[in-house]
Amino acid sequence: MITLQLLVNGLALGAAYALVALGFVLVLNATAAVNFAQGDLVMAGGLLGVALAPHLPGYLPLPGLLLLPVVLVLMAGLGLLLAVAAYLPLRRRPPVAVFISTIAAGIILQNGASVLFGPEPRAAPPLLGGGTLDLGGLVVAEQSLAIIAVAALLIAGQQWLFGRTQLGRRLRATAQDPEMARACGVPVTAMILITFALGTAFAGAAGLLLANRYFVTPTAGGDLILKAYIAVTIGGWGSVPGAVAGALLIALFEVGVSSVLSYPVALGLLYATLLVILVARPQGLFGEAARRRA
């Protein structure tokens, strides 16, 4: 029974990580650029939830769920801003320029958050309620189930958008080969902006989901970007399903090892495992999906 409960907790954490990793890999594919600010964007989404919560009228039920669309829209706007300030001016420069510009954006977000909110941990409201459900002896937090459901819906929405719509075809064309997409009349810059908005909205949603049970501090971004990065590396650099699978794997690992040993040990082991994977199998566990761009 304990194992099952841990499994639910791990899946909930993994669902949130999956959103972070998904946002990261979508931007990576569209721009071949590594967005080092992704972790700080998650933090920003969480704090946005914290900041908005008191402004909701108290008589409305389900505060967290109502916050979700607001956070998604505002974070999408932040994503556009990030693209305009830190990516578009540097798209013709070596990739390291975008690493640095997104590291800079992350520093600004992190320290801006600590000026506005202070360093102490904050919690956002739960999506549905703070209670627990008893499913035939298995006691699970409502929030865990809600996280899994919301993340699954968002990921399914992304799959539908990319797989079934004209916009999605253009987004995929941009990710596959921007030059060719442009030659075929796809507005590549607009597609890149949309991808940034989408990736950042997913980061924000993950922040809101995580900020209830795991709290949020301005410095939380560093570990989150590493985990997104690890998920994408494990899943095969550039692979969308791989990123989701990788995120679930590391969350289960984290929850499992934490329950037996401790969180710092789990984190240390996770990073050590990453180093071993990088050295032994740099193409990831499932092979590398992103081709090289000269």
Added chain:
Amino acid sequence: MVAALLAYALLYASPYGLRVLTVAGVYALAAIGFQIVFGLGGALSLAHGAFFGLGAYATGILGSQWGWGFAATFPVSLLVPLLLALLVGLPVLRLESHYFALATLGIAQVVHLLAVNSPALTGGANGLPGVPGIVLFGWAVPRGLPLAAVVWGFVALGGLLAWRLARGRWGRALTLVRDDPLAAGTLGLDVGGLRLAAFALSAVYAGAAGALAVHTQRVVSPEVLEFPVMVSVLTIAVVGGRGRVAGAILGAVLLLHLPEWFRFLERSYLIVYGVALLATIVLAPHGLTGLLDRLFPARPAPLPKPEAPSGLAIANGPLLRVEGLTKGFGGVRAVDGVSLTLKAGTITGLIGPNGSGKTTLVNLISGLETPDGGRVLMGSADLAGQRPDRIARAGIARTFQAVSLPEGASVLAAVAAARLERDGSIAQAEAHALWALERLGAADLAAKPCAGLPAALRRRVELARALARQPAVLLLDEPAAGLTDGEKAELAGHLRAIAATGTALLVVEHDMGFLLPLAGHVLCLDQGRPLYEGPPEGVRSDPAVVAAYLGEGAR
């Protein structure tokens, strides 16, 4: 700049001002090290903060717990980061840029976790107080001006060393490794070794800076391992100017004083760093020193006198024998059992339809791809599967189908890169480079920047670079692509002259009108297999070749 700093320290600085100046010196030293690995070597090491912290903890633990003095703790603070860098560097440096950044960030997080969670050794989250000050030759350096002077003395020493290294052959080689690692390997430079040395040296600088930081603070805590240290060093290096020692010093002095002007932000002064970093990378990618260079351009150095390198004696007869070379990518046999012999003083043509394995064959011989089977014999030595720099040193040079020259360098510097591994000094390498340019009638390009050269001249410069290696065997991948008829005729003349000195040439080409009169021998590949081998006259009439080029029905 030095005079201004000195005047400020001696005349105007308050005790607090001196303290800020001392800390600026600490960061300058760390940033100088970062310039070596990131600025010159191009590797975004996010473990630099961890090396800084390791140096700090080595001094902190040995000084406060074990009672060791500065003379003993300082070398240990250099040694500990050095050892970690060597240990992790070998596997991690093979990784491409973003993986390298991630792996080094992972290392930094592990070191931080260990420091926080081993309270018995490190004092845990609270750290260790009571670190002694610096004692130099029996003189306990007091705080204030003397401490600032000692720290800046280390900066001067470290800066001078880094400056000399950066300007010398090693720095030039490292820059080429950053700009074009593939070409660097084929020019005889040990890419892995150079990167490892840069990474290790940067760790030593970071360790020294960490040790001095702890002597200034007199306390060591996990703060020295946290991300702000890394962010500060990165910002200093980028804002000051990537790869420049002066940039590290200018950036450190400026950025350590910035928070003083933004007091209202209190501990969140890093916002200012973030903005400065973003603004610099977008608006002035070469940083402050880059802007100064543009305002006050340096006078171009006079060109050296061209000088022929003392020649390698090239033997007669067969120089290179390729036997049964094979390479598959997934299920595709790109090169399938190819054999050929290159004789001294001859030009061999390598032709075949697109995708027939010509470039892969050149890559296999020059070591950029590892063959699945077969041998590449030079004399009695089998070079198959060796590293590109070893193959280059054995006397094989090549050019690339897509010419790539370091955009920031002058033509002379780009060609001189071919001689870095062999010549004793930059001056000598440039004299030899000018000789190679002169042989191709391109000496007048020497002072021009590589960026903006038209395609034909880029090919000429790349050929000069290969020629400057004085190769026994020269592999040319489509040297005439994009050239006009006049330029092609000129190129043919140069290639004949090169062959006349005894070099064996292998020329990959599509233009039969250019190649067939030039080559004494032709090998035609189709789907990785040899289709025709013999005199050039036979190519046009060979039914198999015609079918491969024009399709089966054209027979």
